[in-house]
Amino acid sequence: MLSPAVIQEEGRRSEGTQRLEAMSDAVIAIAITLLVLEIHVPEEKGNEALARALAEQWPSYFGFALSFLTIGVVWANHHHMFQDIARVDHLLVVLNLLLMMTVSFIPFSTAVLAGHLEAEDGRLVATVLYGGNFLVTALVLNVLWHYASWNRRLIAPDVSDRHIHGRSVRYVAGPLFYGLTLPLALVSPLASLTVYVVVAAIYLIPVGD
Amino acid sequence: MLSPAVIQEEGRRSEGTQRLEAMSDAVIAIAITLLVLEIHVPEEKGNEALARALAEQWPSYFGFALSFLTIGVVWANHHHMFQDIARVDHLLVVLNLLLMMTVSFIPFSTAVLAGHLEAEDGRLVATVLYGGNFLVTALVLNVLWHYASWNRRLIAPDVSDRHIHGRSVRYVAGPLFYGLTLPLALVSPLASLTVYVVVAAIYLIPVGD
Amino acid sequence: MLSPAVIQEEGRRSEGTQRLEAMSDAVIAIAITLLVLEIHVPEEKGNEALARALAEQWPSYFGFALSFLTIGVVWANHHHMFQDIARVDHLLVVLNLLLMMTVSFIPFSTAVLAGHLEAEDGRLVATVLYGGNFLVTALVLNVLWHYASWNRRLIAPDVSDRHIHGRSVRYVAGPLFYGLTLPLALVSPLASLTVYVVVAAIYLIPVGD
Amino acid sequence: MLSPAVIQEEGRRSEGTQRLEAMSDAVIAIAITLLVLEIHVPEEKGNEALARALAEQWPSYFGFALSFLTIGVVWANHHHMFQDIARVDHLLVVLNLLLMMTVSFIPFSTAVLAGHLEAEDGRLVATVLYGGNFLVTALVLNVLWHYASWNRRLIAPDVSDRHIHGRSVRYVAGPLFYGLTLPLALVSPLASLTVYVVVAAIYLIPVGD
Numbered sequence: 023m024l025s026p027a028v029i030q031e032e033g034r035r036s037e038g039t040q041r042l043e044a045m046s047d048a049v050i051a052i053a054i055t056l057l058v059l060e061i062h063v064p065e066e067k068g069n070e071a072l073a074r075a076l077a078e079q080w081p082s083y084f085g086f087a088l089s090f091l092t093i094g095v096v097w098a099n100h101h102h103m104f105q106d107i108a109r110v111d112h113l114l115v116v117l118n119l120l121l122m123m124t125v126s127f128i129p130f131s132t133a134v135l136a137g138h139l140e141a142e143d144g145r146l147v148a149t150v151l152y153g154g155n156f157l158v159t160a161l162v163l164n165v166l167w168h169y170a171s172w173n174r175r176l177i178a179p180d181v182s183d184r185h186i187h188g189r190s191v192r193y194v195a196g197p198l199f200y201g202l203t204l205p206l207a208l209v210s211p212l213a214s215l216t217v218y219v220v221v222a223a224i225y226l227i228p229v230g231d
Numbered sequence: 232m233l234s235p236a237v238i239q240e241e242g243r244r245s246e247g248t249q250r251l252e253a254m255s256d257a258v259i260a261i262a263i264t265l266l267v268l269e270i271h272v273p274e275e276k277g278n279e280a281l282a283r284a285l286a287e288q289w290p291s292y293f294g295f296a297l298s299f300l301t302i303g304v305v306w307a308n309h310h311h312m313f314q315d316i317a318r319v320d321h322l323l324v325v326l327n328l329l330l331m332m333t334v335s336f337i338p339f340s341t342a343v344l345a346g347h348l349e350a351e352d353g354r355l356v357a358t359v360l361y362g363g364n365f366l367v368t369a370l371v372l373n374v375l376w377h378y379a380s381w382n383r384r385l386i387a388p389d390v391s392d393r394h395i396h397g398r399s400v401r402y403v404a405g406p407l408f409y410g411l412t413l414p415l416a417l418v419s420p421l422a423s424l425t426v427y428v429v430v431a432a433i434y435l436i437p438v439g440d
Numbered sequence: 441m442l443s444p445a446v447i448q449e450e451g452r453r454s455e456g457t458q459r460l461e462a463m464s465d466a467v468i469a470i471a472i473t474l475l476v477l478e479i480h481v482p483e484e485k486g487n488e489a490l491a492r493a494l495a496e497q498w499p500s501y502f503g504f505a506l507s508f509l510t511i512g513v514v515w516a517n518h519h520h521m522f523q524d525i526a527r528v529d530h531l532l533v534v535l536n537l538l539l540m541m542t543v544s545f546i547p548f549s550t551a552v553l554a555g556h557l558e559a560e561d562g563r564l565v566a567t568v569l570y571g572g573n574f575l576v577t578a579l580v581l582n583v584l585w586h587y588a589s590w591n592r593r594l595i596a597p598d599v600s601d602r603h604i605h606g607r608s609v610r611y612v613a614g615p616l617f618y619g620l621t622l623p624l625a626l627v628s629p630l631a632s633l634t635v636y637v638v639v640a641a642i643y644l645i646p647v648g649d
Numbered sequence: 650m651l652s653p654a655v656i657q658e659e660g661r662r663s664e665g666t667q668r669l670e671a672m673s674d675a676v677i678a679i680a681i682t683l684l685v686l687e688i689h690v691p692e693e694k695g696n697e698a699l700a701r702a703l704a705e706q707w708p709s710y711f712g713f714a715l716s717f718l719t720i721g722v723v724w725a726n727h728h729h730m731f732q733d734i735a736r737v738d739h740l741l742v743v744l745n746l747l748l749m750m751t752v753s754f755i756p757f758s759t760a761v762l763a764g765h766l767e768a769e770d771g772r773l774v775a776t777v778l779y780g781g782n783f784l785v786t787a788l789v790l791n792v793l794w795h796y797a798s799w800n801r802r803l804i805a806p807d808v809s810d811r812h813i814h815g816r817s818v819r820y821v822a823g824p825l826f827y828g829l830t831l832p833l834a835l836v837s838p839l840a841s842l843t844v845y846v847v848v849a850a851i852y853l854i855p856v857g858d
Contacts, residue, residue, distance in 0.1 A: 041674065041728060047250065048678035051257035055265065055335045056682065060690070063269070063342040072347060072356045087332065094328040101250060116853045119721040123714065126682045133690040138699060147699045226325045256459065260466035264474065264544045272478070272551040281556060281565045296541065303537040310459060435534045465668065469675035473683065473753045481687070481760040490765060490774045505750065512746040519668060644743045 042118060043104050049122045053129060054093045057086050060133035081139035089132040091222040092156060096125055099163060106186065107170050108178035117166040124159040131155040149211035153204050156218065160196035167193055251327060252313050258331045262338060263302045266295050269342035290348035298341040300431040305334055305368060315395065316379050317387035326375040333368040340364040358420035362413050365427065369405035376402055460536060461522050467540045471547060472511045475504050478551035499557035507550040509640040510574060514543055517581060517611070524604065525588050526596035535584040542577040549573040567629035571622050574636065578614035585611055669745060670731050676749045680756060681720045684713050687760035708766035716759040718849040723752055723786060726820070733813065734797050735805035744793040751786040758782040776838035780831050783845065787823030794820055
C-alpha cells in the first residue's frame with residue numbers, strides 16, 4: 023500500500039526517464055557537433071593552393087558526414103527505444119552511460135580514419151578502429167534494449183509484445199552488419215566503408231519506424 | 232478505431248517534435264559557441280605587439296560575429312517553423328539531421344574564411360566555401376519547410392494556409408540571396424561578404440515574424 | 441476577439457520564453473565548460489618539472505576560475521530576469537543573441553589574459569580586453585532588461601513596479617563597476633583584476649535576489 | 650498572507666530547481682564529451698606504425714574511460730540528490746556552480762594524467778592532481794548536500810529523515826575514499842588509480858539507490 027508521500031516521491035522519480043533522455047541527447051548532440059573540430063583548417067595561401075588543400079582533405083569531409091549520419095541514426099534509435107521504455111533502474115543508467123561513452127569516442131576514431139584514409143598503408147588499421155567503434159556502439163545499444171525489454175522489465179504497459187519483438191529483430195541488424203564488415207576491412211577497407219555508408223542510408227531511407 | 236493503449240502511445244510519440252527541437256537547439260547552440268575556438272590566441276609578448284596581433288586578426292572577429300548572427304537567424308527560423316509543425320515523421324528527422332550537418336559545418340568554413348580574408352589571394356576560394364555553406368544551409372531549410380508544409384503534411388490544424396504561404400515566400404529569400412552572391416564572390420569576395428552582413432541584418436531588424 | 445485556433449496558436453507561441461531560456465542556458469553552459477580547453481596541458485616529464493610547469497601556469501587557473509564565476513553570475517542574472525519576463529518579441533531575441541555572443545567570446549579573452557598575466561609587459565592590453573569583454577556583456581544585459589521592462593513591455597502582470605525598479609538599480613552596478621575599472625587597468629592591471637574578483641564575490645555572497 | 654500574484658510568482662520561481670538541474674546536466678554532458686578531445690590523433694603513416702601509436706597511448710583511453718565513468722557517477726549522484734531537494738536558494742546556486750567548476754576541470758587533469766601515466770617519473774604529480782580533482786569534487790558534492798539537507802532546509806516534505814540520513818552516510822564514502830588514496834599515490838600512483846577504478850565500479854554495480 024502506498025502512502026501519498028511515497029506516491030509523490032514516485033511521481034518525482036518517474037521523471038528519471040526524461041532526465042536520462044535529456045542527458046543522452048546532450049552528449050549525442052555534443053559528440054555530433056565536435057566532429058567538425060577534427061577537420062584541419064588549411065593555411066595554404068593563394069586561391070589555387072587553398073582550393074587544392076581543401077579538396078585534398080576529402081577524407082575529413084567523408085568521415086564528418088558518415089559519422090554525423092551514423093550518430094544521427096544512433097540518436098533516432100535511442101529516441102524510439104525510450105518511447106517504449108517507461109522506467110529507469112540503476113543498471114539501465116549504467117548501460118546508457120556505456121552507450122554514451124562509445125558514442126563520444128566516435129569523433130576520435132573519425133579523426134584517425136580521416137587522417138589515414140587516403141594512403142593505402144594505414145587505412146586498414148584506421149578502418150578497423152572506426153568500424154570497431156561502430157560495432158561496439160551497436161552492441162551496447164542492443165544490450166541496453168534487451169536488458170530493458172527482457173520480460174518487459176522496464177517497458178510501458180501499453181507497448182505490445184509484437185512491437186517489442188519487432189524492435190529486437192531490427193536492432194540486431196546493426197551489430198550483424200558491423201560485425202560482418204570488420205573482417206571485410208582486412209581484405210578491403212574501402213569495401214567495408216561502403217557498407218557503413220549503405221547501413222546509414224538504409225536507416226535514413228523513410229521506411230517508417 | 233483507436234484503443235486507449237494506442238492513444239497513449241500516440242500521446243507519448245507526439246513529444247517527438249519537442250525532442251527534435253531540443254536536439255536541434257543543442258546542436259545549434261554548440262556550433263554557435265564552438266566558433267570562438269577557431270579564434271587564434273596570440274602569444275606575442277609586450278603590450279604593443281599583443282595589441283597589434285589582436286588587431287591584425289580582425290577577420291577572425293568578423294567571421295565570428297557574422298557566423299554567430301547567421302546561425303542565430305537559422306535558429307530563429309527553425310524555431311518559428313516548428314511552431315507551425317505539429318508532427319514529426321521519419322523523413323523530417325532525416326532532413327533536420329542534414330540541416331544540423333550543414334549548420335555544424337559553419338565553424339570550419341568560418342575558420343577558413345578568417346584565415347584567408349586579409350590576403351587578396353585566397354579570399355575568393357574561402358568566400359565561395361563560406362557562402363556555399365550558407366547557401367546549402369538555406370536550401371536544406373527550404374526543403375525541410377516545403378516537405379513539412381506540402382499539402383499541410385505535418386502542419387498543425389490551426390495554422391492558416393495564408394500563414395504557410397507567407398512563410399514559404401519569406402524563406403525563399405535565403406537561398407536566393409546566397410545563390411546570387413555566390414557568383415558575385417567570383418568578381419568581388421568583399422562585395423558578397425557585405426551582402427551576407429546585410430542579409431543577417433535584415434533578418435535581425437525587428438519587423439516581426 | 442480571438443478564435444479558438446488563434447488562442448491555441450498563442451498557446452504554442454508562448455513557449456517562446458522557454459525555448460529562448462533553454463537556448464541561452466545551452467550557450468552559457470557550453471561557454472563555461474569550454475574554458476577548460478584553454479588551459480595548456482604541460483608535457484614536461486619528471487615529477488619536479490611537471491609540478492613546476494603546473495604551478496607556473498597559475499594565471500590559467502585564475503582566469504578559469506574568475507571567468508567561470510563571472511559567467512555563472514551572468515547565468516544567475518539571466519535566469520532571474522526571465523522569471524519576470526513573460527513574453528518574447530523579435531528584438532528581445534536579437535538582444536539575447538548579442539548577449540550570447542559576448543558571453544561566448546569570454547573563453548577567448550580569458551585565454552589571452554591567462555597568456556599575458558605573468559609578464560608585466562602585455563598584461564595591460566590583455567586586462568583591457570578581458571575587462572572590456574565583461575563591460576560589454578554587462579551593458580548588453582542592461583539593455584536587454586531595460587528593453588523588456590520599459591513600460592512593462594514584456595513583463596509578467598504579477599511583477600510589481602517596485603520589483604522591476606529594484607532589479608534595474610541592481611543591474612546598473614555591473615557596467616558601472618566594469619566601466620570604472622577599465623581606466624584603472626591602465627594604471628594597474630592587477631588592481632582592476634582584484635575588482636573583478638570582488639564583483640564576482642559580491643554577487644556570489646548569499647544576500648538573496 | 651499571500652496574494653494571488655505572489656503565489657503565481659512563487660509558481661514561476663519554483664521552476665528554479667528544474668533550470669538548475671538542466672544547467673548542471675548541460676555542463677556535465679559537455680565536460681564528459683570534451684574528454685575525447687584530449688586524446689591525441691596519431692599521424693603515423695603505415696598500418697604497423699599506426700597500430701603501435703594507437704596502442705601506446707593506452708593511458709589516454711584509460712583516462713578517458715575512468716573520467717567518463719566517474720563524471721557519470723557524479724551525474725547520477727547529482728540527479729538523485731535533486732530528487733530530494735525541492736527548493737533552490739542563492740547559496741545552493743553558488744555551491745552548485747562550484748561543483749560544476751570542479752567537474753569541468755576534470756578534462757584537464759585527465760589530459761595531464763594521460764600524458765604522464767606511462768613514464769614512472771611524473772606519474773606521481775599527475776596522479777595527485779587527478780585524485781585531488783576527484784577529492785575536491787566529492788567534497789563540494791558533500792557540502793552541497795549537507796547545506797541542502799541541514800535541518801531539512803531545502804528538502805521536499807515527503808522525504809523521510811531516514812532517507813536523508815542514508816544519503817548523507819553514503820555520500821561521505823566519496824571524499825573518504827579519495828582522501829585516503831591521495832597519500833597512497835605518494836607511495837604508489839598505480840595503486841591509487843586502481844582504487845579510483847574500484848570506486849567507480851562500486852557506484853556502477855547495480856545495488857539500487
